[in-house]
Amino acid sequence: MRSPSLLARFVIGITAIELLTYFLIWPVTAILVTYMGLAVTDSVNYWAEFHAIEVVDAALVKDADGSAHIEATPALRAYQARNPNFRFAIIDNRNGAALAGSSEALARVLPSGGEIIAIRNYFRLPNDPDPKARGVLREAKPPYRMAVYGYTLHWEDLGAVMRMLADVTQIVPFLPFVVSAILISWLVTRFGLTPLYKAKEQLAGIDFKSVDQRIDGSKAPKEIAPFLDALNGALARLEDGAKRQRRFTANAAHELLTPIAILRARLDAPNEPDFLSDLDRDMRRMQSIVEQLLVLARGAERGNLAAEDVDLGALARRMIGDYLPLIVDSGRAIALDPPAAPVIVRANGQALECMVSNLINNALRAEPVGGTIELRVRAGARLEVVDHGEGVGASERDLVFEPFWRRTETTRGAGLGLSIVKELTEKQGGGVFVAETPGGGATFGLTFPDRGAP
Structure with a gap:
């Protein structure tokens, strides 16, 4: 289930704030302003009259015969206990008589009626020692009027103020302001969200x-602009990944087309004497390309590889043993320059074998027939594979590690091996480099954090 829209949240929020302001913040602020003497009202006790009137009005009970009496309700007794100087009187407009229970002193000084009926009159009794004392005379339940006097403000009187504000006669004049505020907030929010609606339409395409x-x-508010900038950044990263994927797929397909075409040609002549050996070599080549593609693809998805302690010297000897038949068949040789002491690195064993294998394959393609490939393991967690071929020019030393890069279209290989070496090395916190071999050729090296001798 979706959460409410931002527009709905703003409208609900504005409405809640207006109600909170109307029923609580405004009365409390008005009371504080009156208390500080900054209001037109001469006494903060003005805000207490609503509770006093409410209590006395509830105590006026009409009888079945049309008469009325004052009932000493719990609310009235509690109010009188909180306000010791509180007095009230209820006058019958028909005869000017005060109901039993009214304050006689207060009833004597009230107008007796006549031509003018007081709807709401404020007054203060003469000779009252409290200069802030006040009273109000107003209509009650017909045909009665009431007077309350000597009330003082308490925080519990705020509830009566809020109930007075909730009266329909108070709310109706306030409604246009509420509706206007809601409509304006909706329009302003809708206008402010226009860039997001446009962004949604653009994203849909x-x-x-x-x-x-x-x-x-460009026209988004500063609050929305960072979100759109982040969204554009994500699109840029997606574009880069899409370009790499398209380039990867296209080049991989190109690299596989050649061995597949050769394989199909061989299958047309199965009676050739070297058919099986050539077929086996072609299959190994295709398998090597596929494996390299898988390693490169998985490496792009994974984070750091699981590491273990690996002896570089022992690994170099093992790799030489694996490649020796292939190297001898190709008319070349391979030699190991071992370290004086074991060199232990923290790396992923399978990944390290893949890296060294690619460096040996690269050297095998570069080494002239009759030459010797060298593997060197040095203190400081360094392994080098040396060939004596054409070498790598200074301008090409960064390019050789790019996927599918080859010096010329006639260069053997898929152009994947060295890029795999670089990616796997970096994932294990190491580094890869290429330098010139003294006398001609290229020296490719791997470096790792040294774990020292076991």
């Missing part, structure tokens, strides 16, 4: 083929 498009945030 973006797919894998049009991921190069960007969201226009």
Whole structure:
């Protein structure tokens, strides 16, 4: 289930704030302003009259015969206990008589009626020692009027003020302001969210083929602009990944087309004397390309590889043993320059074998027939594979580690091995480099944090 829209949240929030302001913040503020003497009202006790009137009005009970009496309700007794100087009187407008229970002293000084009926009159009794004392005379339940006097403000009187404000006669004049505020907040919010609606429409038209498009945030408010900038950043990263994936797929397909074409040609001549050996070599080549593609793809998805302690010297000897038949068959040789003491590195064993294997394959393609490939393991967690071929120029030393890079179209290999070496090395906190071999050729090296001798 979706959460309410931002527009709905704003409208609900504005409405809640207005109600809170009307029923609580405004009365409390008005009371404080009156208390500080900044209001037109001469006494803070003005805000207590609503509770006093409410209590006395509830105590006026009409009888079945049309008469009325004052009932000493618990609320009235509690109010009189909180306000020792409180007095009240209820006058019958028909005869000017005060109901039993009224304050006689207060009833004597009230107007007896006549031509003018007081709807709401404020007064203070003469000779009252309290200069802030006040009273109010107003209509009660017909045909009666009431007077309350000597009330003082208490915080519990705020509830009566809020109930007075909830009266329909008070709310109706306030409604236009509420409706106007809600409408204005809706319009302003809707206008402010326009960039998001436009961004939604633009995003709806973006797919894998049009991921190069960007969201226009030039007219977005500063609160929304960072979100659109982050969204454009995500699209840029997606575009980069899409380009790499398309390039990867295209080049991988190109690299596989050649061995597949060769394989199909061999299958047309199965009676050739070297058919099985050539077929086996072609299959190994295809398998090598696929494995390299898988390693490169998995490496792009995974984080750091699981590490273990690996002896570089022992690994180099093992890799030489694996490659020796292939190297001898190719008319070349391989040699190991071992370290004086074991060199232990913290790396993933399988990944390290893949890296060294790719470096040996690269050296095998570069080494002239009759030459010798060298593996060197040095203190400081350093392994080097040396060939004596054409070498790598200074301008090409960064390019050789890019996927599918080859010096020329006739260069053997898929152009994946060295990029795999770089990626796997970096994932294990190491480094890879290429330098010139003294006398000609290239020296590729791996470096790792040294764990020292066991």
